[in-house]
Amino acid sequence: MTDEKMQLVIVTGMSGAGKTVAMQSFEDLGFFCVDNMPPALLPKFWELVKESGKISKVALVIDLRSRAFYDQILHMLTDENEGSPAIESQILFLDTSDKELVSRYKETRRSHPLAMEGRVVDGVRKERELLAPIRSNAQYVIDTTTMTPRELREQIFETFGTEGTAGNFHVEVVSFGFKYGLPIDADIVMDVRFLPNPYYDPKLKNKTGLDKPVYDYVMKQPVTEKFYSHFISLLRYVMPGYQKEGKSTITIAIGCTGGQHRSVAIAQRIADDLTADYTVHVQHRDVNKRKETVNRS
Structure with missing residues (x-):
């Protein structure tokens, strides 16, 4: 005591x-x-x-x-x-x-x-x-x-x-794979399947967005940097509005096909960037799932 x-x-x-x-x-x-x-x-x-x-x-x-x-x-x-x-x-x-x-x-x-x-x-x-x-x-x-x-x-x-x-406002960032379904509690959902996919690189296929080689692969793409700059600016713009409206939690869900590479890297970067201003928790829901699929595009 x-x-x-x-x-x-x-x-x-x-x-x-x-x-x-x-x-x-x-x-x-x-x-x-x-x-x-x-x-x-x-x-x-x-x-x-x-x-x-x-x-x-x-x-x-x-x-x-x-x-x-x-x-x-x-x-x-x-x-x-x-x-x-x-x-x-x-x-x-x-x-x-x-x-x-x-x-x-x-x-x-x-x-x-x-x-x-x-x-x-x-x-x-x-x-x-x-x-x-x-x-x-x-x-x-x-x-x-x-x-x-x-x-x-x-x-x-x-x-x-x-x-x-x-007001104990906090942000939940979740990466997920669309093949496993959307998180039912998501407030904001962003589909990043338009980004180049590390899955097709044999050296990266069995790694995840938490591994530096995969993270660097995703982030070095010109399209990634342009997209991320716009998206993080949008999130910073809307967060105060959610707080003003009385929301205590905002869940940002980032999805790719399997939830192991692109979504994980983007979600982790978002969580790291928002931590300076908010209490942030990050979860990579499907990062350890390895079910094969016919179409990984």
Whole structure:
């Protein structure tokens, strides 16, 4: 266990104000997330977290399903902070106007938890009264009345993210062979079968794009350098846009016929070049497959 403070964020607020989006955002920021834990269980849960020594950030969603325990939340947090200086707890309260909440419930045709057999507006008003003490003690209040889910996500990243995390945005680069099928999770697919194929060189046939002779063969082709210059510029141009739209992961798939030579070399170069600006993982899915094919063009 290090001396670094463990961070606990209680996510609460009006039903329909965006707690699900908030929880997903905290997960992308690397928080250990638990939904709907009764505050009475918080001390035991936190004891287990501290004993594990591996969890440093926790986000707990507490909503009206736990309303019988709401009067205990503030006491629990006070006791936790006094009993353990190594814990830093905060409350994030998500709020929305009554009119917008009623509209959202009408659109989804759901019943408000405090108005199962009555008017939605009455349930909203009861809930607001119930949560008033929690709201007044919250360190952060976000009004989602006019926010889109993406904007709420960005606000949470800005408030609770650490410098350099960039919302934990990362890039997955995958090389593959078309003969084995496209990666089903690919966001961007580039076919590099138009490049000269090292497979037809007897000295390179049984090597892969991870071997320097094959890598050099692919990269020394004039067509390769011209193509790569355009493609890497395109990737650098679109990456910030994906981040702005709230994507946490982008998968770039580079394919050739068998997934062993051209795609491997190009994918590896892309991964190496993007590493300067992003967290990048590279996988060569079919690099070790050696099934013969009639047409290797």
